[in-house]
Amino acid sequence: MNSLVSPSYRPLYDQIKILITQSLIAGEWKPGDAIPSEMDLASRYKVSQGTVRKAIDELAAENILIRRQGKGTYVASHTTERSSTRFLRINRDDGQIEYPTSQFISVTREKAPEISANLLELRAGAGIYCIKRLLSYQDLPQVYDEIHVPATYFKGLDENMVKSYSGSLYSFFETRFGIAMIRAEEHIKAVSASSDVAKLLNVSEGYPLLQVDRVAFTYGDRPVEWRRGLCHTDQFSYVTEMS
Amino acid sequence: MNSLVSPSYRPLYDQIKILITQSLIAGEWKPGDAIPSEMDLASRYKVSQGTVRKAIDELAAENILIRRQGKGTYVASHTTERSSTRFLRINRDDGQIEYPTSQFISVTREKAPEISANLLELRAGAGIYCIKRLLSYQDLPQVYDEIHVPATYFKGLDENMVKSYSGSLYSFFETRFGIAMIRAEEHIKAVSASSDVAKLLNVSEGYPLLQVDRVAFTYGDRPVEWRRGLCHTDQFSYVTEMS
C-alpha cells in the first residue's frame, strides 16, 4: 500500500510481496490462475517457505490472492460467483439477496472532464470511454451509473462488446482488457435527483438520491476507473462495516 | 467473528484468541493497558510464542489490540488521538482535516422503539438512554445524531455527565462505563429533511440528507449502541474503502 515511503529497512517478505505483485502486473499469472506452490516460490526467491507464506498471507488479506487449502493459491477474479458482488454495497432492506440486472444506455468516447481526469491521474482532456447504465432489481430501476475509464487502457471498447457480455462489468474488464480491479475508494453524498435522472429512476425531480463516487484501482495502486452512481434508496441501503 | 459455527477442528491460536477475548470481556486488561508480553502469555497458556503471536496478529488486524514494537501490546482505546476518529467517516470535501465539536440537545430515558430494540437484541420496550446531539464543523451544524444505548449497561447516564466530559462519545463510554466499541455496521440512505431536523441543520425542509444508521458492538460481538445520524453533505462526504 505504501510503496512510496521507503523505510530504512524492508523485511524480506515485503520484498517478496513486491515481486509477486510485479508478476501480477506483468500478467505472468492472470485472474483465476493458480500461482506456484509456496515451496516452488520459496526456491524461486531463495527464501524459506515461511517467508513466502507471510507475503501470500498479506496479499490474501488484501483480497488480491485467494488461498484454498489442499488446492493452491489463486489470483482473485471478479469472474467467480463469490467475487462478483465484492464491490456491490447496495442491499435490499428486507434482507433478501438479489442480483441486479443491468441495462446499458450508451457507451461513448469523450474527453475526460476535470473531475474524473484528476482522480484517474490523466491530463485534462485525455480520452476516456463513458458508460451509462441502469441497474434494476425485479425490473425496477434503482441505480444510474456513469462510468469513466481511460481510453488508452480500454482500446476498442464499444457498446456491442459491453452489451453482448453476460456478467459483471469488472469481470468484463478483466476478461476483455486484462484489467483487474483490486481496491476502491468511495465518497458518498445525498443529492436531489436532476430531471434526467429522475425520469430514468422513475422518481420525481428533486427526490433525494444517494450519490456514490468511486475510484477503483488495479495492481500497483493505479487508478483505472471513476464512476458516479445515483441510487434510489427507499428499499435499499448502502451497507458497510468498520473496525 | 464466527464464534457460532463450531468447526470440527479448532486451531490452537484460535482458542488463544478466545481466551484473550474472555480476559478483555472480564476486564482483566482494560482499554489503554498493556497486556502481558508474548513470552508471558505463551507460558501462561502453555503454547509456543509463535502461536500466541498468531492470535495477537489477528486481534491486532481487527483493531482490538495494538502492537508497538519495543514496547508491548495494548488494548485498543478510543481515548487515544489516533483512535478517536476511527469510526468517523464524514470528511470535508476540500481535504482539510477538522474535528467536529458536539453540542448535546438532550439525554433522556425511554422505552426502546422497535427499530433499536431489534438491533440491540433487547425485548420490546426495554429501557434505553437516548442521546440527541449536533456535530458542528467551524460552528456550522452538519450532523444530527440520535443515539440509543441499553439502560442496563449504562446505568446512571445523564445529561451532566455527558456534557462535562471532553472527548469523543466512545471514549466517554469507555471511561465511565467500561464499554469499548470494537466494530460497527452502517446502513446508509438518502432522505428528505424533516422540519425539525431541517431547523437544527439550518437547511430547508425536504433537503436531501445522508441517513447513517449504525449498530456498534463490544467484545464478543455484543451490540450495545444504535444510532441514526442525519448529515448535511454539501461540503462533506461519507468516505469508505473496499477491497
Next chain:
DNA sequence: GAGTGGTCTAGACCACCCC
C-alpha cells in the same frame, strides 16, 4: 543492557483435495 515486538529459518505434522 534488558525487554519488547518483528523477522527468518527449518522441520514436523495435520487437514484438505484430487487422482
Next chain:
DNA sequence: GGGTGGTCTAGACCACTCT
C-alpha cells in the same frame, strides 16, 4: 498416495524503546 495449504514448535537474530 501425493500435493497443497494450515498449524505448531524451537531457536536465532534484528529493530525498537526505555532506563
